[in-house]
Amino acid sequence: PYLESSQVYERTGMLFASYRGNLPTIECVIDMENRGGTAFYVVYGGEGYVLTDCGIVNAGYHGMACRSGRIHAHDTQWQGAKGSPARIAFLGLIDFQSADLSNGCQSAEVPTQGLIDCSRFGLAYARYCVANGTGAAIINARRGSKVNFEELVANGPNAYGALFTQSAGDSGYGCTIRAVANGAALSAATGAKVNVSYADIRGGGALDLEVLNGGTIVANGVRTTGSGSSAPYTPALSATNVAAFNVTDANGTIFT
Structure with a gap:
């Protein structure tokens, strides 16, 4: 099933957010039409699940965001976010193997972020992800964060490439990174x-x-x-x- 944002979202703000609790399991594709804020946000011990082939596209800001929580989203859809399709920080963990993160970070407000944006020992499992097209970086990992991007495909066009700073790192074995402008x-x-x-x-x-x-x-x-x-x-x-x-x-x- 596919839901239009008018059916699920009528005000500015986050679509789903949890503080020390669990979010509803996403079992469809939701289109936010680039309205509002972050789509799926877990904070401080919370947890969220997104089923295969489901997700939230065209988020008003970040797609998935996780601070000290966990999100499980294998083979899911997060295209077209104004901000980062996946934002992880403070020992948060998102495992999103085979997710499609394409065409995110298109807002002029987020030129230094990444399709995968990871800070403060955030943990991202992004093997086999598709990350084609970004107005910012493909990956922006910093401050001890770990991003596994083995066999990720990023064919562009991309404003910036995969950027690792401040002791961040991990494995991008067999990945493809092409068409980086800057x-x-x-x-x-x-x-x-x-x-x-x-x-x-x-x-x-x-x-x-x-x-x-x-x-x-x-x-x-x-x-x-x-x-x-x-x-x-x-x-x-x-x-x-x-x-x-x-x-x-x-x-x-x-x-x-």
Whole structure:
């Protein structure tokens, strides 16, 4: 079933919100028509479930948001959010493998957020997600957060790439990140460490792989701009900001 927002939402504010409690299970697709605020919000010990092929599209702000709670949303729909389709913080956990997060972060108010926006040791399980098209970053992970984005597909157009800072990190094994307009397609900075072995990371606005201020990227078998047209691939040094692979320089380290 598919519900129009006029049937479920007639005022400005959050659509579903829980403080130390559980939200109703979502068993349909709801269209918020970019009205109101966050669609599905869990705070401090709360929990929420969204069934397969269900979700909330065109959220007025964030799609899913979780602070110190849990949301389970495998293979769900969160396209078109004005803010982040998935926002996690304060040891919150959202497992949303195979979810569609496309065309989020389109509001001019959120240029620095991400389709997956993770802060303060937030935990995101985003394997196989589709994240095509954003007015901000594909991933913005910071302050010790962990994002598993293995085999995520982000073909663009994307304003910014996958950004990891302040000791954030985890695995993006086999992911695809393309068509990034600004900055690097993948950046690890200020102690962040990301493993993107066997990924396809091409078309960064400036670089494909970037480390800054002690960041680390593990890039075994990664295809970048200049890697050639046939496997096995090796990142092209010209697509990075390091002087050499497998050694630490002033920016950080990229291992191949």
